[in-house]
Amino acid sequence: MARVGILTGGGDCPGLNAVIRAVVRKGIREHGHSLLGFRHGWAGAMGGETVELTLENTRGILPRGGTILGTSRTNPYKDDGGVERVKATLAAEGVDALIAVGGEDTLGVAQRLHDDGVPVVGVPKTIDNDLNGTDFTFGFQTAVQIATDAIDRLHTTAESHNRVMVVEVMGRHAGWIACYSGMAGGADAILVPERAFDVDEVCERIRRRHRAGRTFSIIVVSEGAVPRDGSEPRGDRQTDAFGHVRLGGIAVELEGQIEERTGYESRMTILGHVQRGGTPTAYDRVLATRFGVAAIDAASDGAFGQMVALHGTDIARVGLEDALREPKVLDPELYETAEVFFG
Ligand code: F6P
Numbered sequence: 401m402a403r404v405g406i407l408t409g410g411g412d413c414p415g416l417n418a419v420i421r422a423v424v425r426k427g428i429r430e431h432g433h434s435l436l437g438f439r440h441g442w443a444g445a446m447g448g449e450t451v452e453l454t455l456e457n458t459r460g461i462l463p464r465g466g467t468i469l470g471t472s473r474t475n476p477y478k479d480d481g482g483v484e485r486v487k488a489t490l491a492a493e494g495v496d497a498l499i500a501v502g503g504e505d506t507l508g509v510a511q512r513l514h515d516d517g518v519p520v521v522g523v524p525k526t527i528d529n530d531l532n533g534t535d536f537t538f539g540f541q542t543a544v545q546i547a548t549d550a551i552d553r554l555h556t557t558a559e560s561h562n563r564v565m566v567v568e569v570m571g572r573h574a575g576w577i578a579c580y581s582g583m584a585g586g587a588d589a590i591l592v593p594e595r596a597f598d599v600d601e602v603c604e605r606i607r608r609r610h611r612a613g614r615t616f617s618i619i620v621v622s623e624g625a626v627p628r629d630g631s632e633p634r635g636d637r638q639t640d641a642f643g644h645v646r647l648g649g650i651a652v653e654l655e656g657q658i659e660e661r662t663g664y665e666s667r668m669t670i671l672g673h674v675q676r677g678g679t680p681t682a683y684d685r686v687l688a689t690r691f692g693v694a695a696i697d698a699a700s701d702g703a704f705g706q707m708v709a710l711h712g713t714d715i716a717r718v719g720l721e722d723a724l725r726e727p728k729v730l731d732p733e734l735y736e737t738a739e740v741f742f743g
Pocket of ligand 1: 410570
């Protein structure tokens with residue numbers, strides 16, 4: 401019997417509530433623990449904003465998007481006395497173990513706190529699927545489905561108007577969403593952060609396709625894709641507490657460049673946060689539930705500094721340090737398979 405804390409940090413993601421529900425359900429029913437939620441990620445852990453989590457108040461949340469705990473991109477290591485305040489809150493609340501659900505930033509803090517003596521277990525979350533140590537993160541499959549549905553819809557309007565459609569999806573360091581949704585949606589080109597692109601080559605591909613009789617094209621681009629000429633990623637240059645520049649908008653430039661170079665009418669769509677909203681797919685609900693159960697088990701076993709992960713079809717534990725060494729970039733073989741269908 402222990403007191404276990406849980407927080408959700410960073411960008412939200414479909415499946416967070418499924419993790420919370422699973423942690424609470426197994427934690428109370430099978431381990432006899434009490435569960436304390438921290439509001440708004442590390443901000444709540446610093447400020448002592450808590451909510452007691454019970455079987456009752458976590459009922460019915462499995463299919464709900466977002467996170468009932470709230471989230472933020474707060475970094476206690478960037479806040480004067482932030483780490484001491486986290487430790488003080490945990491001590492005041494009598495927390496024996498903390499489960500941090502997040503991506504590279506939230507789990508990066510978790511790992512540093514673990515090194516500083518805080519008993520933490522990590523759960524990998526990001527629609528971008530760019531965390532190492534796990535084959536998939538929950539939320540990714542939902543985002544891919546949303547993007548694929550959008551590409552399908554854009555296909556029919558592109559065809560009716562003989563247009564080039566540029567679809568921008570999320571993916572800061574990695575083109576997982578672009579590659580999966582582009583493959584599923586039959587994209588004619590997929591531009592990802594891992595491979596700098598040449599807009600002239602993209603245009604030539606479109607021209608070739610149109611010369612061969614096609615009258616429309618679909619280009620899928622990750623928000624973090626960069627042109628080969630080395631120009632900086634677009635964005636308004638605002639940065640968050642982890643130093644990330646706010647991305648979004650590369651499709652605007654591409655739309656203009658493609659139309660200007662090819663003469664084909666072009667339109668762009670930025671899917672943005674639609675990809676992060678709403679109910680998780682069945683796959684993500686199951687993965688998030690498995691991660692939640694594994695996380696409370698890991699906390700109960702004292703497996704601190706570890707992250708739960710998916711290896712093949714099995715749930716495993718990996719060191720946070722190993723998982724966070726570098727982002728998980730796109731498998732080149734997957735991209736090469738996608739390329740077979742370009743143009
Ligand atoms: O969580 C990662 C991510 O989905 C990135 O792909 C994107 O750049 C970022 O979130 C945007 O998040 P926000 O607008 O909430 O800061």
